[in-house]
Amino acid sequence: MIGIVMLSKIANIDAARQGLDLKVKVLSLNKKTIKNDRGETTYFYGIIGDDTGTVSFTAWSFPAAVKSGDVVEIKNCYSSLYNGKIRIYVDSRSQVVLKPDEYLEVKRTVELVKLRDLSLTTPYVSVIGRISGIKEKNYDSDRGSKIVYQGFIEDETAKVRISSFGKPLKDGEIVRVENARVSQYNGYMGISIGENSSIDNVQAQIEVGSRPIFIAEIKSPIGGVTITGFAVSVGQGSRIFTKCSICKKILEDGKCKDHPRAPVYLDIFGYFLLSDGTGSLTCYLNKDSFLPYIKMDTEEFKSQAFSMNPNMLIKKNILGKCLSVTGDLRLRDDKITMNASSIKEADADSVKDIEKTIQEEFQ
Incomplete structure (x- = not known):
């Protein structure tokens, strides 16, 4: 039997x-x-x-x-x-x-989560957050043309990208999105709204701004977070280059082949290793995050760009400093890094806290 x-x-x-x-x-x-x-x-x-x-x-x-x-x-x-x-x-x-010939209907269990806890291991979630930076694009498919709404959604824990296919999103709205799909595009975490998702305006208090996080707490490449730590090393590959104002490509000969009439601008690239006692993280900087930190305006940067040594400039102002770095986390080659949007020196209390954490780590 x-x-x-x-x-x-x-x-x-x-x-x-x-x-x-x-x-x-x-x-x-x-x-x-x-x-x-x-x-x-x-x-x-x-x-x-x-x-x-x-x-x-x-x-x-x-x-x-x-x-x-x-x-x-x-x-x-x-x-x-x-x-x-x-x-x-x-x-x-x-x-x-x-079982190639079998079909199985799945009951999806959708949990309400904070944006900081988004992960590909939970492919469908519900979230509450404020919408910002929405841009509209036409999307053509076999079923016809739709408008795709792309921008950001943020709560008190993080800020991530959001895309909605056909269902409108407006800047400033606070919404509850049910059954959104979690995804990663170009290394950044985001959610997308499809046919089986729903969007409802809600009355909620969303506290946005600085979202502090320890490096050891990082689970996925979320955005809009702040990490405070010591810059323990600085990369030697820093450089200054020209970029196209439309496609943001680095230009070798000062002119964009795809946008020959577009204005160009100078940018700076550099990176450093930030340690907060719980772990370390590579942070990438550009002119928008670095120049305000060293109190240099754009015109001064333009006039001095090709006479300055970017490696020495970044090393002088970054290495050994206790910094609060705000930006978006990104997954690169199975490693999470940060693209810094702002850099500032940490306050005295933060310095003491980080020093204490690091001392405890090595005891």
């Missing part, structure tokens, strides 16, 4: 369990390689779901034939708590079987 395999439902997994058998749809699938002293370790992670809900998973191996959107049966996996939430683990004892 052949035994009947009893499949578990995601909604019923409320504790650490062994020997689970699931039939699920793969909603997102990511691969990551970590280098350490013992070599390289590759693992897979993402979201799976069934008709009762969704859950994050980690797999130490995964069939190459399985793609996002496929239905699979996972045999002999297990569950455990990770950061206070249930997570499914697939190891060498597990078996993943592709």
